[in-house]
Amino acid sequence: MTTALFYILGFTMLAATLLCITRRNPVHAVIYLVAGLFALALMFYLLGAPLVAAWQVIVYAGAIMVLFLFIIMMLGLAPQEVPEGPGWQRWGPLVLLSSSIMICTVLLILQDPLAGKQIGDFYLAPQILGEALFSRYALAVEIVSFQLLFATIGAYMLGRPLPKGEDQ
Amino acid sequence: MIPFGHALAFAGALFVLGLTCVLLHRQILMILIGVEIMLNGASLVFVAASAYWRQVDGQVFAILLMAVTAAEVAVALAMVVYLWRRKRTLVADEFNGMHG
Numbered sequence: 050m051t052t053a054l055f056y057i058l059g060f061t062m063l064a065a066t067l068l069c070i071t072r073r074n075p076v077h078a079v080i081y082l083v084a085g086l087f088a089l090a091l092m093f094y095l096l097g098a099p100l101v102a103a104w105q106v107i108v109y110a111g112a113i114m115v116l117f118l119f120i121i122m123m124l125g126l127a128p129q130e131v132p133e134g135p136g137w138q139r140w141g142p143l144v145l146l147s148s149s150i151m152i153c154t155v156l157l158i159l160q161d162p163l164a165g166k167q168i169g170d171f172y173l174a175p176q177i178l179g180e181a182l183f184s185r186y187a188l189a190v191e192i193v194s195f196q197l198l199f200a201t202i203g204a205y206m207l208g209r210p211l212p213k214g215e216d217q
Numbered sequence: 218m219i220p221f222g223h224a225l226a227f228a229g230a231l232f233v234l235g236l237t238c239v240l241l242h243r244q245i246l247m248i249l250i251g252v253e254i255m256l257n258g259a260s261l262v263f264v265a266a267s268a269y270w271r272q273v274d275g276q277v278f279a280i281l282l283m284a285v286t287a288a289e290v291a292v293a294l295a296m297v298v299y300l301w302r303r304k305r306t307l308v309a310d311e312f313n314g315m316h317g
Contacts, residue, residue, distance in 0.1 A: 051219065052218060052219055055219045055223075055224075056223075059223075059227040062227070062231065063230055063234070066234045066235075067234060069250065070234055070235075070237060070238035070242075075247065078250060082250060082253070082254070085254075085257075086257065089231075089257055092227075092261065092264075093261075096224070096265055096267070096268040097267075098264045098276045100280075101260075101276050101279050101280060101283075104280060104283055108283050108287060109257075109286075112287070113286065113290050116291075116294060117246070117250070117294070120246070120294050121246065124298070140241075143237065143240045143241060146236075146240070147236065147237040147240070150229075150233045150236070154226055154233065157222070158226045161220075161222055162222070163220070163222035163225075166220065166221040166222065166269070167218040167219065167220055167221065168218065168220070168265065168269050169218065169271075170218075171271055173267070173273060173276060177273060178276055178277065181274075181277055182280065186277050186281075189281055190281075193284045193288075194284075196288050197284060197288050199288070200287075200289070203291075203295070204291045204292055205295075207292070207296055207298070211303070
């Protein structure tokens with residue numbers, strides 16, 4: 050049951066992401082990405098990470114994607130199509146790079162160098178995760194909080210009104 | 218029971234899709250979305266490894282990665298708004314000058 054769910058969620062996630070990256074309209078792309086992130090959150094839950102799954106839904110699918118949607122709608126990008134995509138000449142290197150990496154991934158799955166390495170039943174209670182986060186990894190939490198503070202200051206600096214004459 | 222290799226394969230495929238999105242699009246917002254997809258692939262590797270080795274560390278790093286991503290998105294979207302105000306366009310090719 051767990052295994053079947055894992056594969057269904059995995060292919061749902063890949064399909065939603067594929068639809069996301071091929072959209073021309075940014076709003077559609079973000080909506081598909083939210084669907085993919087929900088599938089990923091359920092995969093986290095299956096892999097025994099309920100707290101990470103909850104935060105994936107709250108922070109990623111909730112806050113970050115809404116921020117994207119907010120910017121798209123504030124700038125009025127939704128009805129406007131992206132200028133015509135790159136021609137076949139420009140697609141060549143892209144297709145070559147992506148397909149070679151993808152073929153390597155498929156070959157690795159078929160060859161299966163990790164044969165028999167199964168992820169057993171695992172469930173990490175949020176309490177244990179929180180204790181680790183604030184004891185062994187307290188320094189990392191402090192550094193990340195500093196980074197969030199710097200990001201706030203940086204966003205404020207970038208959001209200041211432009212000097213006169215530089216705004217078109 | 219989930220094969221560890223297949224969890225890694227899903228994460229790798231997600232990363233490649235994100236890379237494709239970065240290379241395919243010329244609009245800055247779509248490039249940012251591609252970066253988001255790649256970061257999600259990375260966090261799937263962290264969580265799967267955490268479940269495989271039955272350690273807490275991978276999940277801690279997945280959460281830290283989420284916080285780092287939130288910071289990155291805040292600055293990057295502020296930059297998107299700044300670039301839009303400068304040139305009224307978000308096509309990455311338009312921003313090719315370095316004059317202050």
